[in-house]
Structures are given as structure tokens and as C-alpha cells.
Amino acid sequence: MNERIEQSKEMNDTGKNMLENVMVISAFNITKTYEPGTKALDNVSVSIQKEKITVILGPSGSGKTTLLNILALLDKPDSGKITLEGKDISMLSEKEAAIIRNKMFGFVFQFFHLIPELTVEENIMVPLMIRNPYNSFNEHRERVYNLLADFHLENKKNQYPNKLSGGEKQKVSICRSLAGNPNIIFADEPTGNLDRESASELISIIEHLNRTKGKTFVIATHNENFLKIATNVVYLSGGKIINRE
Secondary structure, eight states: OHHHHHHHHHHHHHHHHHHHHHEEEEEEEEEEEEETTEEEEEEEEEEEETTOEEEEEOOTTSSHHHHHHHHTTSSOOSEEEEEETTEEOTTOOHHHHHHHHHHHEEEEETTOOOOTTSOHHHHHHHHHHHHSTTSOHHHHHHHHHHHHHHTTOGGGTTOOGGGSOHHHHHHHHHHHHHTTOOSEEEEESTTTTSOHHHHHHHHHHHHHHHHHHOOEEEEEESOGGGGGTOSEEEEEETTEEOOOO
């Protein structure tokens, strides 16, 4: 009898560990209110799978950016729980959250957020130096050059952001997000400031990074073209997850 109980416990523990290995980050019953009586998120639960592309889709005001920010530890929910690789991270201090963001997350934004006074090379290298302060300058430079080569941006390394097209700026943003080899890349409306051709190219780049390098993406967008590459889709409307046929 005791042997069967132990075997059952081992199977449960194994199943739990396997689930934690698959689910990188999960949110349970998340609620967030910015204005009295208006909930940006209303009892939302979602799990992000490792090495998959999760698309949070919804119109403006649906709560998709709020959900992404909470998953990425850029904001805190009013209630609910967040787990990272099975560990509860709901009550982290801002300093603790910043350490996780620095070590484990990469970010791509609609408006690029490149530092205008820095060159392309420097925009990628500075956060890399912050993330890995004990690596040598030459190691950082080699990493940056390899990333720029992957995106065919070698000839742009000494350019400043104001000399780049929108598509080039977003490619640099993706290079920056990849520089520290993050566990998850969060992208908030990454095609929102791009023309159709550049947006299509960016979607292909994300798919390629996921397929060939196993990168995990969480993308908040209203662009339904991301559905072509999505592994999992979370439809939001009015701060709630909805079913969509």
C-alpha cells in the first residue's frame, strides 16, 4: 500500500515538473483596475509555453498591453498570482523584478526605444554590458557583430537611429532583445509603426527565430497576420478572455 502511494506521489511530482518545464510563465485570476469602475483586466488566466509563440490579440483598449506588462513584470496586478517556471513571483520587490527582467526577458516595442545619441552597435552593446558585466568588451562586440550579421545590418553598425528606416530600427530592437539570450521575448505592437512590407518581414523574422533557435515570444497586437505564426492565441475584449470561432 505504502509503495503504491510513493509511486503515485512520484508520478504526480514528475507530472508537475514536466508541466513546469513546459510552462515558462503563468498568470492566474489576474485583475487590474486603472480607473474606478473600469477594469483593464478582469479575472484573466493564461499560461505561456516554452519555445512557442503566444499572441495576445485584441483591439485598442482590450487590455492586451496591460496583460503583457504584468507577465513581463513591468506592472503589478491588483489581485491574482504570477508564476515563473513554477515559482510564485507575485510579491517580488521592484528590485527583484528588475533582476529577472534583466536576466531572463527581452523586449521589443512599437516605438523602438532606441537611444538617439548612440549608434546601432552601441544601442545593442550597452544593455548587453549591463546584463553581463564580467564579460570582456571584445566578447560583447563579437556578440553584437554576430547579431548584426544575422540581420544583415553589418553596414549599419555606426549609423544613428535617425538614419534608419522603421524596419531597420525594429530589426535593431530585436537584436538588442536577443543580445542577452533571454528566456522570453515580449513584444508590444511590434508592427504598429511599420509599413506593410516591413511588418511582414518582421513576422517572418519572429517565426524564424522561434523555429530555428527555439525562442519563446509573447506578442500583444491587433495585427491578425500574427495568427499565421501563432502557437497559442489569447483573445481579449474589454479586459476579459473571450472565445472566438
